[in-house]
Amino acid sequence: MANNYYDLDDILMEEEYVSVHFRFEAKGLGVLDPGSEHDDIEAGAVVDIPLWLAHDLCLRKFITIKLPYFYNERIRKEIQADASCVDLGRWCPYFYEMGLRLAPISPDQTLGSFLLYCLQRRYKEMLCKSLTVALTTAPKFLTLLTKEEIQLFEAARDSMKAYNKWWFQGARLERAPVLGRKRRLNALLSSFELT
């Protein structure tokens, strides 16, 4: 996905926190460290800061980034064992996007290929499910997916819905959904009063 300035998901993804190691003293950033008692952050302190801030400071080489725990060795083993059962959505709703952002600035060279491997393993099962599950209810396994995977899932499901709609030829003209349900009732009632 392109890095679009107005992309809401991109903004929210950058709000995820990463743990970083300050290489130099920083004035006036004490707010970021809940354990700190004064206004500044000492050199060598380890603090959790949002990714948008970490990304910039890391490019300036003021800090080094520690990868979040959900990219560590244990989790990678779990994904190798059975990728589609791992609950990525709970750890980080923006697992892939965040990984993509971290990959160039983190010392770990294997992160990028690991993300690709992970998506490849999970994608197939997700696609099968998205075309076969009931169209109206939210399936249980949706909670296991990350935001990006849910988007893929919904896209597949929407195309299935569109196919069904075309197949059964429902009404094509509908009122604008923004008007909601209640106005329709009002319209009905007022017409009763008239007659």
Place this chain on the structure above:
Amino acid sequence: MAMFGKKGAELVREAKQTLATEDQFRPFNQDLFEQVVKETDEHYAHLQERMSQIKANESSEAVDPNFVGGCAQHRSVLRNKRCLLAYVNARMSKIKQLRWDLGAVLPDDITANLSSTERTFFQGYSEALSSYMADINLDLTVDATPPKDPYVQIRVIGNLGEVLLDDQETSLLPHSIHFMTRTEAEPLVMQGLLEIYQG
């Protein structure tokens, strides 16, 4: 106290909800919006404070702690700006859609949820679209889905009274069923006054 983008993220979440809720138009969150603007001002004030101290001890060899802090404040200003713009932009796209769905006049309960600048934008957008459509002599808002038949059968839901259809006056009484051209029916169906009748 400046919160380094927490409020901004809240605003973006709100924008996401605005896009996601289909059955109503959420009101402009003036309160949160102003809080983010205020926070941005605070970050700017902090940034200036750091900047003024950098000049004082320019000579030192190591990285100036004021510079590290200043960069973070500067980033926060930019971050908040991005959140604010994204919020406004998300609502703008939704407002544009309103013009296509509901026509040039909005119902009162939707107008009430627009901020005053958004109302001005809607007016302007509406006028631009109308004048363009008048220029090319074609109503672009109809036939969003390709029609199969130029005529449709409709049932009246709202109270319309006498309406000029096909150059002659027809009285559309509630619950009566009519046969009319699709082009004329479409805007009224979108506004919820008619529905397509399938016998």
